[in-house]
Amino acid sequence: MPSIPEAELIRLQANQARVRNICILAHVDHGKTTLSDSLLASNGIISSKLAGKVRFLDSRADEQERGITMESSAISLYFKIRRRVAAASIAAAANKANAAAAAATAATAAAAMGNVTDQSNDNTTNTTTTTSTADGSAANSGTSTPSESIAEEYLINLIDSPGHVDFSGEVSTASRLCDGALVLVDAVEGVCTQTHTVLRQAWKESVRPVLVINKIDRLITELQFTPMEAYIHLNKILEQVNAVMGTFFSENVLEEDYRKKAEKKKEQEGKESTTGLEDMFSDWHVETQDDSHIYFHPSQGNVIFASAIDGWAFRVDQFAAIYAQKLGMKEGVLRKCLWGDFYLDPKTKRVIGYKGLKGRALKPLAIHLVLDNVWKVYDVVVVNPDKEMTEKVVKSLNLKLLPRDMRSKDTRAVLTNIFSQWLPLSTCVLLAVVEQLPSPPAAQKIRMPKMLHPFETTPPEPTEDWEKGMIDCDPSSGVVAYVSKMVSVPLDVLPKNKRKTLSAEEMRQRGRVQREQLIAAAKSAELGEVGVHLDVDEVLANRVQKEAEEKAAAEELEGKEALIGFSRIYSGTVRVGQKLKVLGPKYDPANPTQHCSEVTVDSLFMIMGRDLIGLDQVPAGNVFGIGGLEGHVLKYGTLWSAEWEGGQNLVGKGLETAPIVRVALEPEDPSQMAQLVRGLQLLNQADPSVQVLTQETGEHVILTSGEVHLQRCMADLRERFARIEISMSEPIVPFRETAVDAPAQIVTSSAMAVNEAQGRDQAEKLIAKSETGARGTIVATTPNRHVRFVVRTVPIPEDLKKYLLDHAEQIQTYVEDNGGNTKNNSGAAVLTGDVETGEKAKAQKKLLDELTPLFAKAGEEWKGREKDILAFGPRRVGPNLLINQLGFDFSRNRSSNSTDAAEESQGGISVQDMAESIQTGFQIATNGGPLCGEPMLGMAFFLQEIEILDNSQEAGGSGGEGRSKMAVSSGQVITSMRDACRLGFLEWSPRLMLAMYSCDIQTTAEVLGKVYAVIARRKGKILHEEMKEGTPFFSIQALLPVVESFGFSDDIRKRTSGAASPQLIFSHFEVLDMDPFWVPNTVEELEDLGEKADRDNVAKKYMDVVRKRKGLFVEQKIVEHAEKQRTLRKN
Structure with missing residues (x-):
């Protein structure tokens, strides 16, 4: 098939009803890229014989080498089908189209065309009396209605996404831009971990999936299943996938049920309780929700059985169209019976159910009419090659194969040739995409309300113009687009820098012109004119000079990269030169001036895998590339029409893998540091999953999702972005520090003491264990002896710790929305402060309601303390707690009118002045524990006493002297609090x-x-x-x-x-579960392990490695037993 002209693809962008935005999702090595190759071959982009081998969308060298996809890639495909529809339907559609065209204005002509086509497309399944079979021919449905053939053209925007877990961020990128997805499952391996992940991502983004059970050939050639065994196995895979979908649906139902119960309970507060009968019927609404639409079943047309490597695929409706007339049945009825417990009675030639078997051993219709035929082809071609039987099969299927293909000794090639005509993969898959997956206008009516109101179970009706434009996918409205990631492409790939490829006719014309010039110059030379020979030389010199200039320009662009935004437009039409607002991920409509900038659209592209096609404009509903965003969009963002005030942030939270592996980088040549910094900036923008940090020490650190991701990032830095030699540190892995209720070991190392700097003796006098308090209680006094306080450290109970970890995002959102504990209110409880009514008040109440039973369950000491939480830590959102046990609120806002204010202060320093310092010390301590400076996890710190000592009155001087002494006291409170928390931890x-x-x-x-x-x-x-x-x-x-x-x-x-x-x-x-300070004590332990037991204390080994890396003190004897004689063995 010849390659599709660019003009055809660009024309179809304006016809929204004929556009499909889809992605391919699957576990690694389940056949995504092979399937993509087969679809590309249908458009003539690659040869059909190379499908599955060339891996066209894997454009990176390391992708080809490893055989896995690492970056999501997009390409636009053209698909044309012919359908037989009733003549009356064609006339009605034509009249409707004429009426719509007459009513449309010139400004919205393209939009009107899209709406007309949308009507015809939405009713495709209703008006179609016959469906296209796999070979493109139409199968008769048995009706006598006069019919005609009409052509339908579609633009399929396809995104191939990675399956490796390290690149889950790319899956989020792809699913956010698409309306439908092809979910591939290996017929042998079944549902794997990433299958579950991508199904959840599709569910979360309201992306409609079509299931593709791939690699069915493995059941025949590897496992050697019979059709019956394969049928049972395929049913189990369907059950596994549907079980996953059912889990998602159940979660939503239970959440909705919980919300309705809470609302009903709130309505009934203050009223008489309902009767037992009313309570019994109150839950019935849960059972009435229909979930049949979310499951996969072959009879619904949303299941494809395929072998991408052999180039074939089918849906059961293809066989229903073939056998309906032969069996004298309606196609719709047979389609429902072609999968499941349905059998063909050989006597009556009627379809019967399981009850009609009456003990007879009949094959299900799916085996008898479908799988047996596929198995037969494999048997005679590959498993037990038989040329005569192969020719009979080809003839019975009415296929046309060349004699040379039939004589080929490569049985797999013969098999591919047969299936490519009988059950072509591209036709089946693209037809399923067109029929099962929604167009942008249909999809956005479902997806946009959830995207605009993610926390609302029932989104409100749209009121704003921009909201209506997004839901209706209106190309005449203002521009709203989402940039899912920044893609780095070589400069020479951009259309403006690309050397124009001449057609054959243009090349012939250029040759004729040059020959005519040379002939004219030669004739002039024969006439003997002076200096005419220079004309011939000049013609040749101009040609050489032009070629040299083109070569120099190409060399100048070589190796340079540009960033373009990988985007989806939801509303309006974006044009080159148009001004748009860029809303960052942290944009808040309440502060419209922050995280917002203006940009001019530099260029627009249709992404065609490794190539880009320049565009002048892109209407709503399409996926495209956009230039000019470099420096305005870091990783992702929202594009908003400059004419509209405010904006809505469309950035969602994907299922990205948490970056866990970090390394420090530096150039081999220190003078190339600027190139490294620039390369890191490009990497940070081009990779949605990587994080680039600059440490306080000046080190440049990157965080990646795993080892494979790290290797890809380093390859990009060295070969594309920085293009220099880079040295990399050993991978840095995070640890956490916690404590358990077990006998503590004696800490003998000065490295583990509270104060590692000089003045340890002084620290021991000022910060010490309480003689009368409970375990973990520390009495601390500042070095200037102005402030004294008591802190008790306690491990957080397991249930409460699990809640804090599981709801970290919810806590972070609440704390950030309320601005944390500000300087003027740093002593107030986090969850009981005055907040605005509305969402913030609801979030506060929800947190308190969920924490209250957990605190009550933890014991008497914890009961009711959820209202006394002063801070979470570290970084004000972590799983550690600072709890006020003073008996009064010592925040600035509340104590100013307190009658106890005089008692809580002495001289010029008050307890309230210490609140911020206490919290800062707590944050520092939890951010770096005493073991190896790693964050703490699951520790609570009860602030039991705080006292301003009498000798602090001198700090209350006037003017600058008083403020200076006050600052000194605050700083000493921070360090004392930090050391007290760490020493309490070690207790x-x-x-x-x-x-x-x-x-x-x-x-x-x-x-x-x-x-x-x-x-x-x-x-x-x-x-x-x-x-x-x-x-x-x-x-x-x-x-x-x-x-x-x-x-x-x-x-x-x-x-x-x-x-x-x-x-x-x-x-x-x-x-x-190993104490890093444990040393052998008993005689048996000393005999078995020695005095130190370093070789068996893994915790100590890990701790020492981290301390050494951070430059902390490590107790390590360089020379042991120095008095012993050294014996050197001579060779």
Whole structure:
């Protein structure tokens, strides 16, 4: 098929009803890119024989080398089908189109065309009396209605996304831009971890999915299943996928039910309670919700069975169209019976159900009419090659194969040729996309209300013009677009820099002109005119000079990169030269001047994989590239019409993998630091998952999702963005510090003491354990002896700690919305302060309602203390608590009118003046614990006493002297509070918490022992092992410390000869149940382990490594037993 002209694709952009924006989602190695290749081959972009081998959308060298997709890529495809529709329907559609065209104004001509076509497309399934079969021909439905053939053209904007867990951010990018998705599942491996993740992402973004069960050929050639066994196996996969979808639906139903109950309870407050009968019927609304539309079933047309590598795919309706007339049945009825417990009675030739079997061993229709035929082709072509039978099959299917193809010794090539004519993959998939997935106007009516009101269960009716424009996908409205990521492309790929490719006719014309010039110059030379020879030389010189200039321009552009925005327009029409507002991710309509800038559209592009097509304008409903955003959009943002006031932030929270692996970078040549900084800026914009930080020490650090992601980022820096040699530190893995209720070891190392600097003796006098208080109670006095306070450190109970970790995002949103504890109110409780009515008040009440039972359950000491939380930490949102146990509120705003103010202050310093310093010390302590300076997790600090000592009266001087002494006291309170928290922490039994990967591996029984050995050697633990029924594969779930994971994937592939490949995703922090200060005490321990037991105390080893990296003191003897004689063995 010839390549589609650019003009055709650009023309279809204006016809919104004929546009489909789709993405391909799947687990790694389930066949996404192979499927994409087959779709590209249908447009003549690549050869059909290279589909699955060239991996066209994997444009990076490392993608081709590893065989996995690392970046989401987009391309626009053209699809044309012919349908047989009733003649009356055609006339009605034509009249409607004429009426709409007459009513449309010149300014909205393109939009009117889109609306006319939308009407015809939305009713495609209703007006179509026959459907296109896989080979493109129409199958008769058995009706006698006069029909004609009409052509329908579609523009399919396809985005291929990665399946590797390290690049989950790219999946969020793709799903945010699309209205539909092709979800691929390997027919052998079934539903895997990333399958679950991408289905959740599609559900969250209201993206309608179509299920593609790929690699069915493996069931035939590898597992050697019979059609019956394959049918049972495929049904199990459908059950697995539908179980996942049902889980999502149940979560929504329960959440909605909880909300309705809460509203009803609120309405009934103060009224008489309902009767028991009313309570019994109050929950019935949960059962009335219909969930049939969310499931996959072949009879609904949303399931495709495929083998992308062999180039075939089918839906059951294709076989229903073929067999309907032969069986004398209506196509619609047969389609519903072609999958499930339906059988063909050989005597009556009628379809019967399971009850009609009456003990007979009949095959289900799906096997008898569908799978048997596919298995037969594989049997005679590949499994048991038989040329005669192959020719009979080809003839019975009415296919036309060339004799040379039939004589080919490559049986797989013969198979592909047969299936490409019988059940072509591209036709089946694109037809399913057109019929099952919505157009932009239809999709935005569903998606936009949820995107604009993400926290509303029932979104309100649109009132603003921009809101109506987005929901209606109105191209004549103001511009609203979403930039999902910034894509780095070479400058020479941009259309303005690209050398124009001449057509054959243009090249012939240029040759004729040059020959005529040379002939004319030669004739003049024959006449003997003076200096005419220079004319011939000049013609040749001009040609050489022009070629040299073009070559120099290309060399100048080589290696340089430009950033374009990968975007979706929801409303309006964006044009080159238009001015737009850019709303950043932190944009808040309440502060419209912040995180907002104005930009002029520099260029627009249609993204065609590795190439870009320049555009003048892009109407609503399309995916496109936009230039001119560099310096305005960091990773993602919202484009808003400059004429509209305010704006709405469209940035959503995806399912990105938390960046857990960090490394420090520096150039090999220090003089190239500026190039490294520039390269890091480009990397930060081009990669949605990476984080680039500059430490206080000046070090440049990048955070990545995993080892593969880190390797890709380093390759980009060295080869594309910085283009210099870069040295990389050892990977830095985060730890957490916590404490448990166990006997504490004696801390003998000065490195673990509260004050590691000079003056340790003084610190011991001023900060010490309370002799009378409970465990973890510390009495601290500032060095100038002006302030004394008592802090008690307690581990947070497990249930409460789990809540704080699970609801960290909710707590962060609440604290940020309320501005945290400001300087003027830093002593007030976080959850009981005065907040505005509305959403903030609801969030405060919800947090208190959820925390109250957890605090009550924790014990008498905790009961009611949720209202006394002064701060969360570290960074004011972490899972550590500072709790006020003073008995009074010492915030500035409340104590100014308190009658106890005189008692709480002495001289010029008051307790209220210390509130901010107390909180700052708490934040510093929780951000870097005493073990190795890593953040604490799950610790509570009760502020029990605070006292201003008598000798502090001298600090109340007047003027600058008083303020100076006040500042000194505040600074000393911060350090004293920090040290008190750390010493209280050490009073308990401290533990390190390791970052853990969740590891999923699928492998065969032959290498199962080797997999276990590798996991055990890296201190992992097996959680679950299950054999996938009907397959030789085992599914293993394990936990692996991140610190031990580097090189794990390569190691396990080497040990198993490539039979096992792990998927690692960050899971949680887990306590390493080993005291880093433990040393052998008993005689047996000393005999077995020695005095230090360094080789067995893993916690101490990890702690010392981190302390050494941070430049902290490490207790390590350089020379031991120096008095012993050294014996040097000579060779």
